Amino acid sequence: MALALVVDDSRASRIALQRILISVGFDVVEAEHGAHALELLHGDDTIELLVVDWHMPVMDGLALIKAIRKDRRWETLPIVMVSAEVDQKQIARAVMAGADEYVMKPFDGPMLISKLRSLGVTLPIDLEAGLR
Amino acid sequence: MSQMPAPTPAHLDVAEATNEPSFFRDLHTFRALTEYVIPELVSARGAAAGLTIWCPACAGGQEPYSVALAVTEAFPELVRNSRLRVLATDLSPSLVDRTRAGRFTQREVNLGLPVRHLLRHFQQDGTDWVASRQLRQVIDARPLDLLGFWPAVPRCDVVFLRDALTSLNRDTQRTILDRIRRDVLRPGGHLFLGPNETITSDEGWTRRIVGRALSYASLPAPAVSGSAARSAASLPITQGLRS
Numbered sequence: 445m446a447l448a449l450v451v452d453d454s455r456a457s458r459i460a461l462q463r464i465l466i467s468v469g470f471d472v473v474e475a476e477h478g479a480h481a482l483e484l485l486h487g488d489d490t491i492e493l494l495v496v497d498w499h500m501p502v503m504d505g506l507a508l509i510k511a512i513r514k515d516r517r518w519e520t521l522p523i524v525m526v527s528a529e530v531d532q533k534q535i536a537r538a539v540m541a542g543a544d545e546y547v548m549k550p551f552d553g554p555m556l557i558s559k560l561r562s563l564g565v566t567l568p569i570d571l572e573a574g575l576r
Numbered sequence: 577m578s579q580m581p582a583p584t585p586a587h588l589d590v591a592e593a594t595n596e597p598s599f600f601r602d603l604h605t606f607r608a609l610t611e612y613v614i615p616e617l618v619s620a621r622g623a624a625a626g627l628t629i630w631c632p633a634c635a636g637g638q639e640p641y642s643v644a645l646a647v648t649e650a651f652p653e654l655v656r657n658s659r660l661r662v663l664a665t666d667l668s669p670s671l672v673d674r675t676r677a678g679r680f681t682q683r684e685v686n687l688g689l690p691v692r693h694l695l696r697h698f699q700q701d702g703t704d705w706v707a708s709r710q711l712r713q714v715i716d717a718r719p720l721d722l723l724g725f726w727p728a729v730p731r732c733d734v735v736f737l738r739d740a741l742t743s744l745n746r747d748t749q750r751t752i753l754d755r756i757r758r759d760v761l762r763p764g765g766h767l768f769l770g771p772n773e774t775i776t777s778d779e780g781w782t783r784r785i786v787g788r789a790l791s792y793a794s795l796p797a798p799a800v801s802g803s804a805a806r807s808a809a810s811l812p813i814t815q816g817l818r819s
Binding site for chain 1: 596598599600601602603604682683685686687688689690691692694695699700703771
């Protein structure tokens with residue numbers, strides 16, 4: 445099963461993101477901050493998608509994305525940032541750092557799923573897959 | 577036209593339960609547009625020819641702006657040289673005004689608008705996002721009642737009639753489709769419907785597979801169909817049904 449890593453210091457956000465991703469067929473592992481996420485990534489090469497918050501203790505989302513993009517193993521790993529930062533310049537910073545997509549909080553399932561589709565992420569269960 | 581509801585398993589509720597307009601809804605349709613349809617049309621009509629794409633039920637503007645964005649990104653020269661026109665019509669004048677203004681809320685741009693398009697083609701204004709002048713200039717937004725006269729509708733190369741007819745009865749759907757086939761769609765043009773909508777060949781259309789999407793094209797016109805059929809199709813729907 446396709447595995448997604450959700451990184452957010454808010455348990456409520458992690459649960460919400462997990463529910464959305466499970467509903468389209470992902471298996472989900474969770475991390476509470478960037479350093480924890482890096483540990484998980486180093487220990488599991490089957491992670492196919494990263495969904496990450498910006499502001500977190502220990503290591504924030506921006507630092508995590510930069511660290512990931514420096515490593516050739518993860519240079520094509522799809523990364524979606526889901527954050528309460530809604531300023532255009534801040535969003536541009538996240539994209540410059542290596543985020544492939546960006547969802548502004550508050551978010552819901554259709555928002556995240558629509559962004560995954562536009563990113564070209566193959567959803568294990570997809571009602572909009574078109575002709576195959 | 578027959579309608580068949582898509583299966584909606586309970587476990588998909590979290591992700592899929594929305595009827596809100598979204599940018600790039602049914603993404604494969606937009607890929608078909610830029611990867612197959614427009615290259616084919618440009619090749620057939622010449623590099624200098626203009627293209628007109630019609631979104632007859634544009635709502636708040638997500639669909640016509642998705643079309644404009646997709647074409648702008650894939651064929652910037654078409655937009656630079658003013659050879660793309662996206663006609664966006666709707667029954668509601670307020671929705672037409674919104675479309676013309678190109679102003680979208682944070683929630684709306686969160687639904688399906690790729691972040692790179694957002695950063696490149698929109699400017700933040702408070703909590704709203706406003707489409708660039710270049711993008712707005714591509715959009716020609718006008719009020720139009722699909723059941724009335726269509727004086728503002730020119731010949732079009734592509735029509736996006738996705739989920740716009742679902743509330744209408746079968747005869748009215750067919751009359752609208754006939755008018756598009758006879759009076760609007762250029763030869764070689766494409767009609768896109770919603771993913772759960774279909775029309776059959778006995779209604780004068782032929783189905784084409786374009787990438788992972790389906791489009792419809794006009795079957796060759798009968799040799800002697802008479803002017804009566806053409807003039808009936810040109811009438812407003814209410815009169816057409818009565819005649």
